[in-house]
Amino acid sequence: MNARRSAPWLVVAGVLVAAVSMRGPILAVTPVLRDIERDLSIASSTAGLLTTAPVLMFAALTPLAAVAIRRAGAEIALMASLGGVLIGTFVRALPGFGWMLAGMLVIGAAITIGNVVIPVIIRREVAPPRVALVTAAYAATVNVGSLLTSLLTAPLAEIVGWNAALLVWSSLTLAGILLWGAHMRRAGTGDRFSGQSVPARGGGGAASAGGSVDPETITGPLPVIDGGGRSMLRRPVTWLLVGAFAVQTTMYYALSTWLPTLAADELGLERSAAGAVASLYQGAGILGAFVVPLLARFTPRFVAPSVICASWLVLTIGLLAAPELLWVWLSFGAIGHAGGFVVIFAALVEVSRSDREAAGMSALVQGSGYVVAASGGPMMGAVFQLTGGWDVPLTVVLVMSAVYCSLLLGAVAAARRATA
Numbered sequence: 016m017n018a019r020r021s022a023p024w025l026v027v028a029g030v031l032v033a034a035v036s037m038r039g040p041i042l043a044v045t046p047v048l049r050d051i052e053r054d055l056s057i058a059s060s061t062a063g064l065l066t067t068a069p070v071l072m073f074a075a076l077t078p079l080a081a082v083a084i085r086r087a088g089a090e091i092a093l094m095a096s097l098g099g100v101l102i103g104t105f106v107r108a109l110p111g112f113g114w115m116l117a118g119m120l121v122i123g124a125a126i127t128i129g130n131v132v133i134p135v136i137i138r139r140e141v142a143p144p145r146v147a148l149v150t151a152a153y154a155a156t157v158n159v160g161s162l163l164t165s166l167l168t169a170p171l172a173e174i175v176g177w178n179a180a181l182l183v184w185s186s187l188t189l190a191g192i193l194l195w196g197a198h199m200r201r202a203g204t205g206d207r208f209s210g211q212s213v214p215a216r217g218g219g220g221a222a223s224a225g226g227s228v229d230p231e232t233i234t235g236p237l238p239v240i241d242g243g244g245r246s247m248l249r250r251p252v253t254w255l256l257v258g259a260f261a262v263q264t265t266m267y268y269a270l271s272t273w274l275p276t277l278a279a280d281e282l283g284l285e286r287s288a289a290g291a292v293a294s295l296y297q298g299a300g301i302l303g304a305f306v307v308p309l310l311a312r313f314t315p316r317f318v319a320p321s322v323i324c325a326s327w328l329v330l331t332i333g334l335l336a337a338p339e340l341l342w343v344w345l346s347f348g349a350i351g352h353a354g355g356f357v358v359i360f361a362a363l364v365e366v367s368r369s370d371r372e373a374a375g376m377s378a379l380v381q382g383s384g385y386v387v388a389a390s391g392g393p394m395m396g397a398v399f400q401l402t403g404g405w406d407v408p409l410t411v412v413l414v415m416s417a418v419y420c421s422l423l424l425g426a427v428a429a430a431r432r433a434t435a
Contacts, residue, residue, distance in 0.1 A: 026140050029191075036160060042066070044066065046289070047177040064116060090199050095125070099124060102121055104184065104185040130377075131378050137150060168290065262387070266352075270348070296348060324419070329344065330344050
């Protein structure tokens, strides 16, 4: 064992603090979209590009992120992710829409690396019985970042202006850099991923077996051949996870982009109040992420994904039937989007037979899913502009939620069969 190996609590803490910057910088612009449109003289569809651009980077760069992790090692890759978010935040603060869009592209590219490497770090460091719990903590912390930016950007903008308010959030990324740097100093630069199948682990996680390995074995070109001799691409569970993730993230970004605007339109709220109501979608997700491991512990396996599906349906039906109760439906929806993330990635970790396959499957699920998800914000904004109201856009999301339920339940069933 590497004598300089970092304490597990420091690794987990570093991942969780890094997670604060995995979505918050993207959603920070949503409470001030109307101000950005007005000050930069751009249309709503153009403003929607600010949340679409990072998602497009997720889609385009996820396969390259897997290669970067293989070449640089996981610790350096996550540090590069945080550094890129910090740089992008400052680029976004430069005057003009072009710089703002460029900064969002840099942020998206940097977060792509974090998206891919964090599930693999969790697989490496965490014992199997605790994977769902740590994944839930990761999802909850992602929502912490989203909550803070959704809730506080508008009030900060009233004091210092929306551009400076967006710049404030660089402090969260800097905190992640400092903590992850502390882990790297203790662990050294050697990467402990292995492309080999990992036997049943004890409390020490996958890395307890020994020292450094060749970073070239972290990931590999897709498809990855599993222990059964079949391509990962031929496994039904892979494509069910791709589909479920794609539909969920599309709904998430469609709603997250326009929730402050929807709240202002439907409830007649001012900017800060609308942002506060919309932040419930992120805030309740902090608790919602832990619904899955809690249900998994005390109920049959299909209960958790069934609750996730019901949450999405309650959200979309409620927004259509009684928009004045927006805060109620968002609380339910938060369980769906946070818990669904946990279900999908816990299943991914469960069916992966090596660190290499976990990285490859994570790249495939996220890369393919974000290709579809990039359309969420512009699609909802375009349908709103065409119809002049929110009923048709929300009906589209309702149909998507029904499709999502069938994909998620199918993925869970396939994962159970694959590991039986």
